[in-house]
Amino acid sequence: MNPLYIVDQAALSDFCQQIHAVPWIALDTEFIREQTYYPQLCLIQIAIPSQIACIDALALPSLEPLLERLYDPTILKILHAGHQDLEIFFHLRGSVPSPIFDTQLAALVLGCGSQLGYANLVQQILGIDLAKAHTRADWRQRPLPTAWLAYAADDVNYLGEIYTRQRTALDARGWLSALAEDFQALSHPDRYQPQPQQEWRRIREQNRLRGPGRAVLRALAAWREDQARQHDRPRRWILDDSVLVELARRLPDTQDALQQIRGLPGTTCRRHGAALLELIASARQEPPECWPDHTRRPTFSQQGALQAGKLLQWIETRASHYGIDPRDIADQRDIECLLTGQDSRLLHGWRAALIGNELAEHLASPTKP
Structure with a gap:
């Protein structure tokens, strides 16, 4: 043709x-x-x-x-x-x-x-x-x-x-x-809708930050997203991820301190320095209840950990039966969410139909796997 x-x-x-x-x-x-x-x-x-x-x-x-x-x-x-x-x-x-x-x-x-x-x-x-x-x-x-x-x-x-x-x-x-x-x-x-307030989640090193540093990273990542969209430039051309993390880690509060941030271009510092300092100062003042969530893995009892291990083995067996890599069906986090009543990928779409629904029924029954 x-x-x-x-x-x-x-x-x-x-x-x-x-x-x-x-x-x-x-x-x-x-x-x-x-x-x-x-x-x-x-x-x-x-x-x-x-x-x-x-x-x-x-x-x-x-x-x-x-x-x-x-x-x-x-x-x-x-x-x-x-x-x-x-x-x-x-x-x-x-x-x-x-x-x-x-x-x-x-x-x-x-x-x-x-x-x-x-x-x-x-x-x-x-x-x-x-x-x-x-x-x-x-x-x-x-x-x-x-x-x-x-x-x-x-x-x-x-x-x-x-x-x-x-x-x-x-x-x-x-x-x-x-x-x-x-x-x-x-x-x-x-x-596909832009979500500037969620852009910080894309940054791999965000887990290095705690407390107000995460609030600062969220504010900086949202600012970068808006700048990138406004000027139609790649995010990294505005500020690299590593620079955002360093700003959120060191929390500069003066122009001199800002200039010491490794990787921050001088032109960006001169053009946007005041805006960056204002963003950092404002985000630092957010109360703890407003800080971005840092999803922590739940702490299991010995019995809970044993149950999670059994479920993972069960999923691996079923995945092998279907010819699917078990890592494509669920990871440890998915299982932990399911056991603690949180939303899990196992409860949606093809994962639910192939394995998740059956797994949820087992968990709801008196005799669990």
Whole structure:
């Protein structure tokens, strides 16, 4: 199947007429975001049962005819690891296309492996080896080389066949409905809505901080997020994670102390020093009940620890039966949350259907595992 390369509005309108009433659309995008906060959409790849198209998002004045089809709730959208692709459409329209089928998630549940790449999935299911030469291409380049377009078209060429096979396998095991909650969650706007007050959780070294330092980190991370969005620059270009942690650890209260922070650029210190000092001072004054929560693992009695160990062994046995890595089903934290009545991944989506619901029933019964 020779893919179309669409660079003008008339061709896009003609192609979108073909999408009318199709059962599914395979979808992928090529974008650049190394130098921006928001992804710069360059190319949209679409496959339908009868055609493949690479749509030049930089050349077209309007993508609206295509968006109308992508947001049609009667057409299934098939993606592989589609979070970043869906984020782009959230920025375009403030909502996300639905319904969704993600072949990476389906592959995990079917025991093909965790975080399985598209090329590996194609090879595993269809026995076809895909080229990987253009994974780091600058998709802003024009004209796009023919080899790049062929590579881009391959990213959707096999999604329909993979979906068909995965759906058949899931249906045979009675698991198709088990994934419905997870697929539906991929289209929830909250998943893509900026949440500046939660950005501190992204920072790996946040666990080094305690008390007011965590409140300061939250304030600084939120400020950085707002700056990055406002100026459309990567977060690390505003302030590196390590600098945020160092500021929250040392809590400078003067311009001189601020200048001693390792990694803090002089230009940032001069331009934003007063704002940073004000943020730090304000966050330090927050009462303890307002400090960001530091989720601590519960302390178990010897009996509770023994029960958690038994549950973990039980999950490992069931995971082996399903051909799934037990680490993809639950970790120690998930089990501890379940035992202490907190929300756990085991109570949601495919994990609940495969294991979690049965596990919860065991815990509620007089004879627990």
